Each structure stands twice: as C-alpha cells, then as structure tokens.
Amino acid sequence: MPETILPDAIELTKALIAAESVTPARGSVFDVLEAALLPLGFKVERFIEGEAPEGPVENLLAVRGTSGRHFAFAGHLDVVPPGQGWTSGAFEPEVRGGLLYGRGAVDMKGAIAAFVAAAARVEGGVTTLIITGDEEGPATYGTPRLIERMAERGLLPDLCLVGEPTSQHRLGDMIKIGRRGSTVIDIVVPGKQGHVAYPHLADNPVPRLVRALAEIDAITLDQGNAWFQPSNIEIIDLTVGNPATNVIPGEARARISIRFNDQQYGPDLIARIEEIVQSHAPAGIVKGRVYGEAFLTEPGELSTLISGAIRDRLGVETELSTTGGTSDARFLSKLCPVVEFGLLNATMHKLDEAVALPDLVALTDVYAEILKRAFA
The missing domain is CATH 3.40.630.10 (Zn peptidases)
Incomplete structure (x- = not known):
C-alpha cells in the first residue's frame, strides 16, 4: 500500500x-x-x-x-x-x-x-x-x-x-x-406627505425621528467590565429619500447597530429602542435582528x-x-x-x-x- x-x-x-x-x-x-x-x-x-x-x-x-x-x-x-x-x-x-x-x-x-x-x-x-x-x-x-x-x-x-x-x-x-453581541435595528416613522407651504395639511415624520434618535444617541448602556469594553449604540443610516425641495416627506427611516457586552441581552435592547421610538412616534415601526449574544x-x-x-x-x-x-x-x-x-x-x-x-x-x-x- x-x-x-x-x-x-x-x-x-x-x-x-x-x-x-x-x-x-x-x-x-x-x-x-x-x-x-x-x-x-x-x-x-x-x-x-x-x-x-x-x-x-x-x-x-x-x-x-x-x-x-x-x-x-x-x-x-x-x-x-x-x-x-x-x-x-x-x-x-x-x-x-x-x-x-x-x-x-x-x-x-x-x-x-x-x-x-x-x-x-x-x-x-x-x-x-x-x-x-x-x-x-x-x-x-x-x-x-x-x-x-x-x-x-x-x-x-x-x-x-x-x-x-x-x-x-x-x-x-x-x-x-x-x-460582544450584535444587533441591528431598523426604524420607520410614517408621516403624511404634503406641500411645505401648507404644513398644517401634512405630517412631517423627520422631527419625530430626529428626537427619537437624539434620545437613543444619549444612552449609556453600561461602563463595561473586567473582560468587556462598554456597550455602544451607533446610528448607521438616516434616510428620507426626498428629492424635492417643496415636499414634506411621508416617511423617514433610520438604522442603528448595537455592539453589547454580557451585561446586556439582545431582545431587551430591541424592546428598549422600540419604547423610545414609540414615545416620540406612536405609529413608528421598529424591527430588530440579533446576530449573536x-x-x-x-x-x-x-x-x-x-x-x-x-x-x-x-x-x-x-x-x-x-x-x-x-x-x-x-x-x-x-x-x-x-x-x-x-x-x-x-x-x-x-x-x-x-x-x-x-x-x-x-x-x-x-x-x-x-x-x-x-x-x-
């Protein structure tokens, strides 16, 4: 052989x-x-x-x-x-x-x-x-x-x-x-499209999304621990997709990414973001995916x-x-x-x-x- x-x-x-x-x-x-x-x-x-x-x-x-x-x-x-x-x-x-x-x-x-x-x-x-x-x-x-x-x-x-x-x-x-764990969360805030000269006939979603993102950005999740650095939230996309100069948009979107240590749990983080978004935009839609704990x-x-x-x-x-x-x-x-x-x-x-x-x-x-x- x-x-x-x-x-x-x-x-x-x-x-x-x-x-x-x-x-x-x-x-x-x-x-x-x-x-x-x-x-x-x-x-x-x-x-x-x-x-x-x-x-x-x-x-x-x-x-x-x-x-x-x-x-x-x-x-x-x-x-x-x-x-x-x-x-x-x-x-x-x-x-x-x-x-x-x-x-x-x-x-x-x-x-x-x-x-x-x-x-x-x-x-x-x-x-x-x-x-x-x-x-x-x-x-x-x-x-x-x-x-x-x-x-x-x-x-x-x-x-x-x-x-x-x-x-x-x-x-x-x-x-x-x-x-560290990883989750990506998509946010959609609906509004009502209209002419910028007639804002009372429209519903601009952008200010509500911006306020929600400002609150999210201010979060300190933790200080880290002996083996892990602090968890961090990053806003990685903000989209309105409005090419016009005289139109209030009907929708605004954002995406955030969270890298988190063992003091956090993915589904809890998604729920926390959803609570914040809906406090500013009750009709807001939040969908998150946990890629790993x-x-x-x-x-x-x-x-x-x-x-x-x-x-x-x-x-x-x-x-x-x-x-x-x-x-x-x-x-x-x-x-x-x-x-x-x-x-x-x-x-x-x-x-x-x-x-x-x-x-x-x-x-x-x-x-x-x-x-x-x-x-x-």
Missing part, C-alpha cells in the same frame, strides 16, 4: 484560495478540503441548506475517532468579495517576498489548512472539523445548522478552537475568549492549554481578549468552552490579503501541540 502523503499547510492554503468561494460558498472549495481529509481517516459529511438570498450554503462535518477526549476545530471557507485593485488575482494564489497572497489567506483558509496539516501529525481521541460556507454572511444556514446536525448524531465536543485571525502584531500575541469562556483549561502551546512553540506571551467583531464562536459557545486563535488579522478583508509563509508553518506547529495537549 502506498504511503500516505501528509498535507502541507502552504500547498493546501494555495489550493483553497484558488477555489473561489465568495459567501455563501459551496462546491469546489469543499472538494479541496474533503480530498485533504479523507486520506487522514476522517469521515466527511457535506450538506447544502437554504434558499436565496441567504443560501444555498454548503457545510462540512468531518470526524475522526470514536472514543476519548473530543476536540473540535471550527472555521469557514467562505470569503468576502475581493473588490477591485489587487496586485494579482484575488483567487490566483501567488507568493511574493515570503508572503502568500489571495482572498482568504488569513480569513481563514490558511488556518483551516494549518489545522488539517496538524491533525495529520496527531492522533488520539476524537477530532472534529466544523466548517461552514456562510460565516461572512448572515450565517442562517451555516454553523447553526452544523450544530443541529451534530446534536442529531450525538456529537458533543469537550473543547473547541475557532481558527479566526486573532493575532495582532505577531503570531500568537492574542486569543479571543469571548465576543455576547459570550465569555472564562479563563481556564482551554485558554491555558492554548496559551501554553503558544508559549512553548513560539515564545510568545498571549493576551486574552474579547475585542473585535462577531464570529461563529457565538453559536459554538453553547456547546462547550470555545477559544479563537489564528493568523495575523492585519490584511483580513483588505486588498492584497496575505499570510507570511513562516506563520503558516508555525501555526501548524502550534495547532499540533494543542491537539497533543488536549489528548494527553
């Missing part, structure tokens, strides 16, 4: 980049990952769910082992649109000056490749890969559906590592032990395990943080302790996204050390 050729993190990253996978992703990029996993003894299950506009989305669940400690790695193969102005093709991986360029190099195809290469070195226990094609989008049919599939199969990890690019200045200098994995076994592996392999002291945007860890935190750790995030979502080749090699080493410690 021919000897199995172990996957190389750099070559696998190149292959994943070359498989274009703008969110929601499916198809060839999952073919590449499945082909790398099957020779390592993983049982791979792929499924597609959802309809446009939030789907269809492909997900992959790969499991190796049947008993012992269960360690899960979670990530996403979808990427944000590349935009215009790349030095080379966004989906044409190219090495220049020790850097591998391509959309998804750090967010997060490089980390997925590094984990696969690490898993090739370490056996024992149960290893699971939870990989979605919809993390950069609404995530409706992504990781939540993977979690449902895992529950159906009785798969419950003991520990979970999400390979998001958490490093700030050098590999391993920061890991995420929690994230805040979560915290208290410092303990998992963060100590990861920090220790980073220290031993890289000689770096790691900062535990909850900063940044949301990730799919918000869903996975309901299963087990979750920590995020991956490549440098300096070029994520930017033109000419790139990863240093030595960082891919080093990340593979650290991931392998994490697995060894988890199964020890």
